[in-house]
Amino acid sequence: MFSNIDQKAVAALLRGQGCANSLKTLLENHKLSSVSTEPLINTILNSFSLALSFVDSRNHLPHNESSLQNMASHVPQRSSKKKNYGAEVLEYYRDESPTPRPDDGFTWRKYGQKTIKTSPHQRSYYICAYAKDQNCNAKKRVQMIPDSPPVYRTTYVGKHVCKDFAVHDDTYGSEMIKFDQVVSKSVMPQLATIEEQEIIMEDEATDQIMNQECDINDFLVDDDQFWATQFPPFSSEDLMFF
DNA sequence: ACTATTTGACCTGC
DNA sequence: GCAGGTCAAATAGT
Numbered sequence: 001m002f003s004n005i006d007q008k009a010v011a012a013l014l015r016g017q018g019c020a021n022s023l024k025t026l027l028e029n030h031k032l033s034s035v036s037t038e039p040l041i042n043t044i045l046n047s048f049s050l051a052l053s054f055v056d057s058r059n060h061l062p063h064n065e066s067s068l069q070n071m072a073s074h075v076p077q078r079s080s081k082k083k084n085y086g087a088e089v090l091e092y093y094r095d096e097s098p099t100p101r102p103d104d105g106f107t108w109r110k111y112g113q114k115t116i117k118t119s120p121h122q123r124s125y126y127i128c129a130y131a132k133d134q135n136c137n138a139k140k141r142v143q144m145i146p147d148s149p150p151v152y153r154t155t156y157v158g159k160h161v162c163k164d165f166a167v168h169d170d171t172y173g174s175e176m177i178k179f180d181q182v183v184s185k186s187v188m189p190q191l192a193t194i195e196e197q198e199i200i201m202e203d204e205a206t207d208q209i210m211n212q213e214c215d216i217n218d219f220l221v222d223d224d225q226f227w228a229t230q231f232p233p234f235s236s237e238d239l240m241f242f
Numbered sequence: 243a244c245t246a247t248t249t250g251a252c253c254t255g256c
Numbered sequence: 257g258c259a260g261g262t263c264a265a266a267t268a269g270t
Contacts, residue, residue, distance in 0.1 A: 111261095112248090113249070114248090127262095
């Protein structure tokens with residue numbers, strides 16, 4: 001049985017494989033005149049780097065890290081003294097990146113914004129768009145922290161129990177690439193079972209890479225700037241576990 | 243008209 | 257009383 005890190009490493013490799021297949025499709029269909037391959041190449045390289053980092057991290061983590069509960073136990077309980085509003089508060093991780101990542105594979109609805117005393121920048125609060133429909137209690141907070149360069153810290157709280165198919169509309173035209181032909185279920189967590197999602201959600205940073213893959217449809221449509229603006233080069237170092 | 247976002251008020255723990 | 261998180265009415269966008 002694979003450990004959780006093994007699963008993440010395999011998932012990252014599969015994503016790289018999926019993007020490689022996408023690149024292959026682009027090459028075969030001679031689409032390169034209208035689109036840049038650099039985002040795909042970066043995604044492939046980042047997937048491999050991420051997979052390597054997961055493999056490497058196995059040598060530095062306790063053996064019992066595999067369960068979600070154990071992982072949560074490594075999180076400082078700073079949120080415990082705050083309001084719960086009946087939801088299970090489980091802070092998985094935070095992601096720091098040079099740009100905010102509004103599209104991380106799930107559909108979010110902003111429900112608040114607040115100035116934080118410890119920061120000159122406001123903090124935004126998001127909740128899963130399917131919170132009501134599917135009783136999903138996943139939330140995230142996004143805050144810009146003044147660093148050099150400034151980075152956006154995204155903190156994810158709660159579990160996604162919804163099945164978000166919004167980014168996998170199957171109505172693309174014939175010119176679009178059908179990723180489901182080459183992408184396994186582990187690369188498309190939205191198609192996985194709820195139980196599997198709970199595992200996958202431990203590492204949303206890998207979902208960012210996944211989204212680069214999924215949203216290639218947008219890329220192929222007409223927006224050459226999409227990747228450059230939405231998904232700057234991603235490093236596994238952007239992912240920081242508590 | 244519907245949906246998403248904004249924003250001030252409110253709630254709760256410390 | 258303060259600070260952070262959430263609610264919900266107002267507003268904007270489609």
